[in-house]
Structures are given as structure tokens and as C-alpha cells.
Amino acid sequence: MRKETLERAARAALPVTLPILAGFLFVGIAYGIFMRSLGFSAWYPILMSILIFAGSMQFVAGNLLTQPFDPLNALLLTLLVNARHMFYGIAMLEKYQNLGPKRWYLMFGLCDETFSVNVSAEVPEGVDRGWFYFFVTLFDNFYWILGTTLGALFGSFLTFDTQGILFVMTALFLVIFSNQWMRDSNHIPALVGLGISFLALMLCGADRFIPISMLGILLCLTVLRPYLEKEGRI
């Protein structure tokens, strides 16, 4: 492994993760403050951000920890809340295979933000693809732990309004979705994702629409397979 290869990959990865730096710092700080407000010492949120690295599930886990011990419920709830990650895995199979031992870390760090950057990244010429993915994952992971640590240790001193800045995450997903749209020759998969998820949200509500959306998307794409695969439409 040459040092230049790593350096070039890190340099290419850093700018695309900067929006996530902004988002993760704020959400991470909010998470640290949230856990302290539940009565936990600073070690708990920091430990959880290192071990779990899944934003929305960690907030759920914070609530779980204040309730009576129920291990089975904790495991099942995690599988449900994080079920969307299974789809990320399928989407990244081809990209993450054959990348050597570092692929195990790439899989560990496959959160919403890292997934959306890596799945749609056009890795610049002369930059090692695997190490680019690696540094995107590493930087995002670091921002999350940093944000949590700041919130857990110094949260009580902070009194700013974070509501507005959180929109940067929504904006990031919109940009990535737009980029994917411009690159795709066929927009049916994107429309299926938008349409089914919107329907599921309207019908089932914000708390449980994700698993329903996943089933609906899977069903639709399966039914559409003969059409989409004909004459190389995808």
C-alpha cells in the first residue's frame, strides 16, 4: 500500500463528507444532550456511538434503557428500525465485494448517509475506489462520535437552536437523489421508491412506514423485473 494512494483517496473523500460533518455534529451533540437528560453519564452515549453507529436507533435505545429490562424486545426493535440497512447491503454487494479486509469495516459503517454518498459516488480518476469508500465511512464515523462526545461532555453549556441547520441532511439526500436521477436512463426504480414510500407514509404513519415501504418496493420491483430487464432498460 502506497502512502500516496491513501492520501489521494482521503483528499477526494473529505469534501463530499463535509455536509455530513455539519449534520452529524449537530445530531450527535443533540444525542449526547438527550442521553444526559435521561440521567446517563457521558460514557454511555459515547460508548453507544462507537459500538452502534446508527443515529435514529440510538435515540430509540436511549428510551429502551429507561424501561424495564426486555432483551428480546431490544433485539427485535433494532431489527425493525434498522431493516432498511439490509437493502443498503444488497445495493452495495457489487461495490464492496473484493475490497479486501477493509470491506468488513465498510459494512459496519453503512449508515444512511455513508450509504447514500458511496452508492452514488463517481470516484474521481486516479483515486482508489475502495479506499475512497473507506475514508467516506471513516470520516462519517468520526464525525458522529465527535458530535456525541461534545454533546455528552459540554451539552449543558450549549443553548443554540439546531432546528434550522438539521435541514442540511434533508438537502443532502435530495442532492444525492437528484444526482442519481440525472445519471439513470430509466426513472422507474426511483419513482417506485418515492411513490411506494409516500403511500406507505400516508397509510401507516411515520412510525412504521419503513418496513411496509420496503416490502412494497420489493414487490413492485419484482413485478416490474421482466419489463425493466427487457432490452436493457436498466
Next chain:
Amino acid sequence: MSVSQTLLTIGLVMLGTLITRYLAFLLFPAGRSTPPYVQYLGKVLPAAVLGMLVIYCYKGVSLGGPLHGPPECLAGAVVVLLQFWKKNLFLSLLAGTGLYMLLLALL
């Protein structure tokens, strides 16, 4: 909850998260041929899942109200239009987030 129960619960949340992230890679390891159906899903899921993530971001937004569409929708539309037009990540993010914060402050 005792300390050991707390740590065990954290461990189980970690385990559940690991399962969801590793499952596809463990079921379809490199070197062995992936079934054509799964290969097909690998091609069409990225766009579909990104669509789902967009809806996921908007799940807390209530439609309607006096503004006929909240600031999230207006700022979101600006982000998408700018990205299609200029294809500049930072311009789209700054303009969208700036507009959103402005709308929040004004409304």
C-alpha cells in the same frame, strides 16, 4: 435496569444493527455467484432506496396548513432545482439550508 442489564441491552442493539448491515454480504459472499434476481435488485434498489430516504426525511412534516406546503417543501424544491441546474453540491446545500433557516425565522 442494573448496569449489566444496561450493557447487555446496548450489546443487543449493537448485534441487531450488525445483523442488518452484514446480512446481505454474508448471504451472498464474494467469489460465489450471486443469484440473478439479487443482481437485479442490486441494480434497481439504489435509486428506489434513495427515494425512500427522501420520504424518510419528510416523515415529520405535516402537509397543508396556512402556507399550503411547509418551509421544508419550498426549501427542498430549491435544492432539487439548483442541483439539476448547476450540479454544485455546496451551492444547493447552502442555498436550501439558508432559505429554510430564513423561512423558520420569518414565519
